[in-house]
Amino acid sequence: MTRSLTLLILLTACATPRAEALRTASAPAGLRGPLAPSPRSDATKDLGEASVSTLADYQLHALAHAPRVQAAYARWEAAVAGVSVAGRLPEPTISYGLFLRSIETRVGPQRQSLAIAQSLPWPQGVKSGIDAASERARASARQLEATALRVEDEVAQAYWALWSVRAQREVVTAQVTISEGLLEQTRRQVELGSASLASLSRRESTHLRLLDRREGLSEAEYAAAAALRAVVGLDPDSAVPTETSPLPPREPISDEANLREHLNAHPAIASLALQGDASAAVARQRGVERLPTLGLSASWIDLGPARLDGVPDSGKDAVVVGVSMRVPLAVRSLKAGVDSARAEASAFRAEAQAAEDRAEADLAAALVRVRDTGRRARLFYEGLLPRAEDTLASLRGSTDADAGLQLLLARQDLLEMKVEAAVVAAEHERAWATLEQVLGRAIDPARTEVSP
Secondary structure, eight states, X not given: OHHHHHHHHHHHHHHHHHHHHHHHHTOOSSOOSOSSOOOGGGHHHHSOGGGOOSHHHHHHHHHHHOHHHHHHHHHHHHHHHHHHHHTOOOOOEEEEXXXXXXXXXXXXXXXXXXXXXXXXXXXXXXXXXXXXXXXXHHHHHHHHHHHHHHHHHHHHHHHHHHHHHHHHHXXXXXXXXXXXXXXXXXXXXXXXXXXXXXXXXXXXXXHHHHHHHHHXXXXXXXXXXXXXXXXXXXXXXXXXXXXXXXXXXXXXXXXXXXXXXXXXXXXXXXXXXXXXXXXXHHHHHHHHTTSOEEEEEEEEEEEOOOSSTTOTTTTOOEEEEEEEEEOOOOXXXXXXXXXXXXXXXXXXXXXXXXXXXXXXXXHHHHHHHHHHHHHHHXXXXXXXXXXXXXXXXXXXXXXXXXXXXXXHHHHHHHHHXXXXXXXXXXXXXXXXXXXXXXXXSOBOTTTOSBOO
């Protein structure tokens, strides 16, 4: 009993330091911004509009002010504080009694009494409770990392959608300028009789379509900018520049089998596994609760002087030390509690396995998308665009009568390819963002391998 009592005292004494150590050990590693998110109302004060221009800026701002990140962070703090609560001993009971009618004893009348009682839970139960709270804290930390990853992915998707629309609109604006020159040249040819009215009508229709396309991209830019502001948490009137440009087409160095090995370390999957461990610890704790629990008590009884003179030990106070035992009677109910915790642990572990299975399918889809968009991007940047530029260069030195018209048409084709290339480049970056979200970690853009 002395050994168990010593172990119990050590466990409860170490609960608070363990919580502080756990705060550092389980600190979320997925947050690239401040560990403690700032209130959204301080967004303008903490990070001015001028400093938000690149993709990394937008992601840091979202991590600092997104309500979901703030909520996940608060849950992690609450879980860490719960470790100290789990290691707390039952509160002692202090009682006082005043004898309104004294009981006469040989050594004097009993006048008042003071007692203190302390229940002593099993050390294994206390340890299991601390273990359960610790696993919940670690699970909350991983859940916070998973939330941060989702926010970063959403910001990246919104950013590249806006960048793509702006890049397309810039090229289409250049196309409109060229179309105006082609239209003017066709009108002169009609006046000279070298072109038909039908060709002029087709040219005007093409020009009108380009104007409408530019207007549609302007509306799309307005919507995409609003979406980026919303996911980042910026004021509706804030400017949203897009200074980060796409990287060259790339693929991960590691093959799918090697990348798959990282999936079980994804924060969302790890969080479910840790919650399963916490429920298993709760089952052990409830199993200990089915055992009898000892309690210690001490009482002091105040005695007055004896009525008779010369009585030995007259007025000597009484001290009583007692041992009690709590006997669990609701055995079936307590067993049901153990079974419930075990079933919950099995459910969390099954969910973790299901999440890993889904992640494997998501990884395959993300890799296909990365490879496909990379192939298409290389087709434009390494094949089609260089050839179109070579064609344009060759026409600049031509002396043919229709060289000017051919030159304008070649420029128009080149710009149309640039529109498609911009769309594919943005899709490639969005595919990479999805891949990082599936893997649960960043991928080095220089070496395109999974960062440790």
